[in-house]
Amino acid sequence: MGGVLEVLRSINSVSVVGASPIRGRIGYEILANLVRYGFKGEVYPVNPKYREVLGFKCYSSPRDIPGEVDLAVIAIPAPQVPKALEELCGKGVKLAVVISSGFRERGHVELEERLLRVSRDCGVRLIGPNSAGVTSTPARLHASIEVLPSEGKVAVVSHSGAVGGVAIYELQKLGSGISYFISLGNSPDVSLEEVLEELAEDPYTDSVVAYVEWVKEGRRFIEALRRLSRSKPVAVVKGGWGKASSEAVKTHTGGIATPYELFKAAAKQAGAYLAEEIDEAVEAAEILRKLRTSPRMRRVLVITNSGGYGILTSSHLEVAGAEVAPLTEDLARGIALATSKEFSGVNPIDFGGDSRAVEIVKALSLDVLRDYYNLAVVVYVPTSAETPKEICNAFRETSEVLPTVYLVAGGGSTAIARCVSGVKPVARRPSNLAKVLAYLWKT
Amino acid sequence: MGGVLEVLRSINSVSVVGASPIRGRIGYEILANLVRYGFKGEVYPVNPKYREVLGFKCYSSPRDIPGEVDLAVIAIPAPQVPKALEELCGKGVKLAVVISSGFRERGHVELEERLLRVSRDCGVRLIGPNSAGVTSTPARLHASIEVLPSEGKVAVVSHSGAVGGVAIYELQKLGSGISYFISLGNSPDVSLEEVLEELAEDPYTDSVVAYVEWVKEGRRFIEALRRLSRSKPVAVVKGGWGKASSEAVKTHTGGIATPYELFKAAAKQAGAYLAEEIDEAVEAAEILRKLRTSPRMRRVLVITNSGGYGILTSSHLEVAGAEVAPLTEDLARGIALATSKEFSGVNPIDFGGDSRAVEIVKALSLDVLRDYYNLAVVVYVPTSAETPKEICNAFRETSEVLPTVYLVAGGGSTAIARCVSGVKPVARRPSNLAKVLAYLWKT
Numbered sequence: 001m002g003g004v005l006e007v008l009r010s011i012n013s014v015s016v017v018g019a020s021p022i023r024g025r026i027g028y029e030i031l032a033n034l035v036r037y038g039f040k041g042e043v044y045p046v047n048p049k050y051r052e053v054l055g056f057k058c059y060s061s062p063r064d065i066p067g068e069v070d071l072a073v074i075a076i077p078a079p080q081v082p083k084a085l086e087e088l089c090g091k092g093v094k095l096a097v098v099i100s101s102g103f104r105e106r107g108h109v110e111l112e113e114r115l116l117r118v119s120r121d122c123g124v125r126l127i128g129p130n131s132a133g134v135t136s137t138p139a140r141l142h143a144s145i146e147v148l149p150s151e152g153k154v155a156v157v158s159h160s161g162a163v164g165g166v167a168i169y170e171l172q173k174l175g176s177g178i179s180y181f182i183s184l185g186n187s188p189d190v191s192l193e194e195v196l197e198e199l200a201e202d203p204y205t206d207s208v209v210a211y212v213e214w215v216k217e218g219r220r221f222i223e224a225l226r227r228l229s230r231s232k233p234v235a236v237v238k239g240g241w242g243k244a245s246s247e248a249v250k251t252h253t254g255g256i257a258t259p260y261e262l263f264k265a266a267a268k269q270a271g272a273y274l275a276e277e278i279d280e281a282v283e284a285a286e287i288l289r290k291l292r293t294s295p296r297m298r299r300v301l302v303i304t305n306s307g308g309y310g311i312l313t314s315s316h317l318e319v320a321g322a323e324v325a326p327l328t329e330d331l332a333r334g335i336a337l338a339t340s341k342e343f344s345g346v347n348p349i350d351f352g353g354d355s356r357a358v359e360i361v362k363a364l365s366l367d368v369l370r371d372y373y374n375l376a377v378v379v380y381v382p383t384s385a386e387t388p389k390e391i392c393n394a395f396r397e398t399s400e401v402l403p404t405v406y407l408v409a410g411g412g413s414t415a416i417a418r419c420v421s422g423v424k425p426v427a428r429r430p431s432n433l434a435k436v437l438a439y440l441w442k443t
Numbered sequence: 444m445g446g447v448l449e450v451l452r453s454i455n456s457v458s459v460v461g462a463s464p465i466r467g468r469i470g471y472e473i474l475a476n477l478v479r480y481g482f483k484g485e486v487y488p489v490n491p492k493y494r495e496v497l498g499f500k501c502y503s504s505p506r507d508i509p510g511e512v513d514l515a516v517i518a519i520p521a522p523q524v525p526k527a528l529e530e531l532c533g534k535g536v537k538l539a540v541v542i543s544s545g546f547r548e549r550g551h552v553e554l555e556e557r558l559l560r561v562s563r564d565c566g567v568r569l570i571g572p573n574s575a576g577v578t579s580t581p582a583r584l585h586a587s588i589e590v591l592p593s594e595g596k597v598a599v600v601s602h603s604g605a606v607g608g609v610a611i612y613e614l615q616k617l618g619s620g621i622s623y624f625i626s627l628g629n630s631p632d633v634s635l636e637e638v639l640e641e642l643a644e645d646p647y648t649d650s651v652v653a654y655v656e657w658v659k660e661g662r663r664f665i666e667a668l669r670r671l672s673r674s675k676p677v678a679v680v681k682g683g684w685g686k687a688s689s690e691a692v693k694t695h696t697g698g699i700a701t702p703y704e705l706f707k708a709a710a711k712q713a714g715a716y717l718a719e720e721i722d723e724a725v726e727a728a729e730i731l732r733k734l735r736t737s738p739r740m741r742r743v744l745v746i747t748n749s750g751g752y753g754i755l756t757s758s759h760l761e762v763a764g765a766e767v768a769p770l771t772e773d774l775a776r777g778i779a780l781a782t783s784k785e786f787s788g789v790n791p792i793d794f795g796g797d798s799r800a801v802e803i804v805k806a807l808s809l810d811v812l813r814d815y816y817n818l819a820v821v822v823y824v825p826t827s828a829e830t831p832k833e834i835c836n837a838f839r840e841t842s843e844v845l846p847t848v849y850l851v852a853g854g855g856s857t858a859i860a861r862c863v864s865g866v867k868p869v870a871r872r873p874s875n876l877a878k879v880l881a882y883l884w885k886t
Contacts, residue, residue: 024828026797101795106787132796145796145826147854160751162796162824166853211751239754242761244769244790251787252750260758276759276874278852307695308603308654311682315703316719318685326687344549344694347687352544353575353588353605354469381605383588385467409721410609411590431719 003198004125004190007094008136008180011070012041014143015091017062017084018075018100019045019053026075026099029145030133031056037135037142042067046084061087068092072124073133073143078102078111081129082118089122097143098128104186104254105130112254116188130253131185132161137178138204144181152177153206154285157195159184159213159253160239163278167209170282174426175418179204186254191216196224200231207233207289209281213240214255218266225270233288235273235281238263273439283432284439290425291440292403297374298441299323301402302348303363304379305355310348313379313407316434321443324348325372334368348379356386357394364400376404377433380416388412392419407433446641447568447633450537451579451623454513455484457586458534460505460527461518461543462488462496469518469542472588473576474499480578480585485510489527504530511535515567516576516586521545521554524572525561532565540586541571547629547697548573555697559631573696574628575604580621581647587624595620596649597728600638602627602656602696603682606721610652613725617869618861622647629697634659639667643674650676650732652724656683657698661709668713676731678716678724681706716882726875727882733868734883735846740817741884742766744845745791746806747822748798753791756822756850759877764886767791768815777811791822799829800837807843819847820876825855835862850876 014034020027031045031054044067045053048060059065062072062084069091074081078100085096096119103112112129119126127134133144137151146165150172158164161183171177179202182195192212197220199205208228215221228234240246240257249257258266267274273288275281300322304310314324326346327335335349336342339362343351351360357380363369364376382391395406396419407427408416417426427433457477463470474488474497487510488496491503502508505515505527512534517524521543528539539562546555555572562569570577576587580594589608593615601607604626614620622645625638635655640663642648651671658664671677683689683700692700710717716731718724743765747753757767769789770778778792779785782805786794794803800823806812807819825834838849839862850870851859860869870876 024797029827101787147827158751160749160754162749162853163751163755166752166824169853169856211755213751213754237755239751239758241758242767244767245754245757245761247769247789248750248754248757248791248793251789252754252793277872278755279872306603306605307691308601308606308656308682309609311603311656311688311691311695312606312654312680312721314688314691315682315684318688324685324687326690344544345691346694348691350691350695354467381609384472384590410605410612413612429720429722 004095004195005180005198005202007125008134009138011136011139011141013044013067013069014039014041014071014073015044015046015062015065015069015088016073016075017046019047019058021050021053026145030073030075030099030143033142033144033148037140037148039141044069062091063087065091070094071143072096073099075099078108078129082114085115085118085122085124089124093124095125095127097131097134098126099131099133101130103129105251112186112188119189126189127182128185132164132183134183135178135181144183146181149181150177153179153204155179155199155205155208156181157184157192157208158211160211163211166278167211167282170279173414173418174282174286174421176286176421193217193220193224196228200228205232207285209285210234210236211278212236212238213249213253213257215258222266222270225267225272229271233273233285235275235285236267237275237278237281280432283427284436286421287405287425287427287433287436291405297403299325299373300375300377301369301373302377302379303360304348305351305353305360306379306381307345307350309381309409310350310379313377313430314348316430317377317437320434320438321441322437328372331368331372335363335366338366339363353383357391361394361398364398364404367401369401373402376400376402377407378404379407381410382412382416388415388419392416395420396423405433447538447638448623448641448645450568451577452581454579454582454584456487456510456512457482457484457514457516458487458489458505458508458512458531459516460489462490462501464493464496469588473516473518473542473586476585476587476591480583480591482584487512505534506530508534513537514586515539516542518542521551521572525557528558528561528565528567532567536567538568538570540574540577541569542574542576544573546572548694555629555631562632569632570625571628575607575626577626578621578624587626589624592624593620596622596647598622598642598648598651599624600627600635600651601654603654606654609721610654610725613722616857616861617725617729617864619729619864636660636663636667639671643671648675650728652728653677653679654721655679655681656692656696656700658701665709665713668710668715672714676716676728678718678728679710680718680721680724723875726870727879729864730848730868730870730876730879734848740846742768742816743818743820744812744816745820745822746803747791748794748796748803749822749824750787750793752824752852753793753822756820756873757791759873760820760880763877763881764884765880771815774811774815778806778809781809782806796826800834804837804841807841807847810844812844816845819843819845821847821849823849823851824853825859831855831858831862835859838863839866848876
């Protein structure tokens with residue numbers, strides 16, 4: 001039997017046990033999301049109360065399902081889950097995702113152990129219980145209660161469904177999408193460690209965002225994270241930094257929260273990016289996978305249409321360890337000649353509020369920049385003189401001679417970030433950009 | 444002669460010297476923004492090249508203007524500015540805002556001194572040169588090239604026009620608006636210190652966001668900031684933290700950047716909130732003016748529909764010094780009885796992803812909470828089961844027994860934040876909220 005991701009990539013049939021025709025119910029949302037996201041395989045709702053749900057024939061029991069079932073999504077009261085899984089056993093189920101809560105996290109340890117035994121006896125891999133579902137864009141499968149994602153190359157792995165949902169949403173705000181979403185829940189079987197191991201080899205995934213509350217096997221976790229970090233960028237956020245928030249983990253995903261200091265040390269040792277917020281993790285994962293720069297590239301040129309925002313960004317970059325070296329006279333002359341623009345400032349180069357994106361990006365294609373700098377940051381505040389689309393086109397079509405990040409703020413910046421981010425690294429906050437670069441530079 | 448804000452509040456006539464009918468030109472944008480924002484007084488464009496601009500009769504020289512002029516906005520090449528101001532002198536001008544750049548910040552110190560002399564001889568107060576303009580919502584006046592603002596109670600004072608523009612935009616994202624926007628530029632006359640002094644007494648202003656690159660008079664600045672901070676929340680952001688970014692200040696607004704460590708100490712001593720980002724400053728100013736809590740209120744109850752996001756938020760709050768004390772059995776029973784909801788977790792109270800905003804806010808009106816906590820934080824991740832409008836209505840209409848902040852994230856959160864923020868404090872990032880509370884608690 002292959003890995004869980006391999007299974008997730010090739011799901012051709014799904015049964016939703018606990019399907020419901022009532023909006024807002026979990027058994028409705030999962031089935032509706034399967035349809036909305038365009039799953040092409042067989043769908044078998046199970047619920048003895050209904051003959052039909054959302055246009056699909058509904059079965060009284062898993063036993064009545066006529067065909068094979070690759071994936072079973074179970075959303076019925078916890079005490080009934082082990083029996084339902086037993087009944088699914090003969091249907092060739094490869095993976096069961098248990099949405100139902102009320103197991104270890106509510107003190108029902110034995111029930112969870114029974115569920116795990118059934119899954120082992122049956123040879124079914126188990127995600128959850130207390131999961132918000134899974135998404136596999138290679139299989140065009142969104143078997144989850146979270147927001148419909150866009151297709152992309154970022155894997156989201158999360159102990160919390162809603163936090164994973166926030167990550168999916170933040171990725172969309174950057175014009176990006178996911179390869180997989182795996183809401184781990186209590187995870188007695190398929191674990192964080194195992195998923196991280198598999199992601200290292202996964203061809204559909206370019207970077208990883210993980211929300212982690214606890215670690216089951218410390219050494220295995222560090223080793224998996226290290227291997228993964230070596231092959232693609234990984235941004236992790238930890239929940240539970242103090243007494244109360246760590247205590248709450250027990251009743252949330254049933255684990256013992258890993259102490260934050262220990263986790264921080266492990267993440268650092270493994271080479272992962274440690275974020276404090278979900279949006280920061282997403283922005284970091286996106287910049288890191290798009291920015292083709294080496295750890296030593298610290299000589300930074302800042303080019304801007306706003307003296308003040310350029311200065312504020314340089315401030316953050318300097319503290320992060322950037323060398324924001326001043327322009328030589330030669331270089332300044334060369335840039336002035338090539339752009340036909342006056343500019344004040346040495347570095348940041350400030351082309352002023354009456355300049356346009358198309359004018360500013362001219363400077364980015366000057367070969368001579370390579371002799372002085374090895375990274376460029378464009379800091380841009382849109383003005384009413386040009387549309388977000390004009391700005392985006394200018395940025396998208398620029399052939400930079402240096403690795404370049406675009407930092408946009410102010411009116412129109414959301415649209416520009418979403419648009420440019422499709423092909424180039426975009427930051428929305430100077431502090432995030434500075435932290436990402438400090439991580440690359442190991443400062 | 445009254446203060447500058449008093450003048451700004453009662454502008455009845457404006458002359459735009461250097462008005463232009465060509466889109467994208469500064470002289471066009473200022474005139475167009477005056478019209479777009481609905482200025483009701485007299486408008487006198489001046490430009491010898493045109494007889495009419497944007498439907499207004501255009502004058503060849505300031506001398507030809509038939510009436511009195513309260514405010515002169517000057518956007519012509521720098522060398523011509525002093526003479527233009529002399530010509531305006533007889534027109535009763537109270538305040539001149541010079542948009543033109545090319546003074547001290549480009550090394551033309553004498554030209555700036557000449558401009559200052561003319562303004563003094565003429566008895567005209569001077570904002571700029573190298574300003575992006577001013578806004579006075581009491582006068583329905585937006586004489587600026589920056590984004591059209593919403594009317595509100597937050598004053599934005601900035602050495603940089605574009606950074607001020609970003610603040611205005613971020614305020615709008617929180618459903619909020621400005622009382623004044625003052626782009627200081629080089630500020631040889633009207634200074635940061637003077638504006639801060641006046642804002643302390645200003646009845647149109649509830650809180651202040653300031654972007655500062657340099658301070659002219661250290662003691663006066665600290666004293667003004669202290670008086671202001673005592674009467675209303677002030678969030679300041681400093682540009683220039685290192686060598687390059689401080690050096691750039693000289694060519695941006697012509698000042699010598701105040702060293703960051705010194706500035707930090709001054710801001711702290713004065714009791715201001717020091718932000719690292721513009722959006723953080725705006726969020727802090729908004730939360731601080733709406734949150735009626737005292738510095739000692741550290742016992743925090745977190746209520747959420749997302750176990751994970753609640754835990755992440757509590758993590759930030761704990762580090763900031765919050766006491767996230769667990770629920771007593773009595774209190775838990777009381778809440779369960781009143782809300783008819785099961786909930787896991789002790790504190791944060793996790794009502795789960797299948798709960799609705801209307802159910803969660805029931806808990807916030809329970810008198811008994813007062814016996815245990817003195818601040819509530821609602822952490823909410825919208826689900827597809829309810830609309831942003833339903834969520835907003837539930838939050839807006841809640842009568843909380845404790846001071847309460849709403850933290851929203853994920854799909855729909857932008858609309859909810861904008862909507863709820865009109866009446867109640869809203870945070871969008873756990874780290875911002877934690878930092879604001881740490882500031883209140885002086886931890």
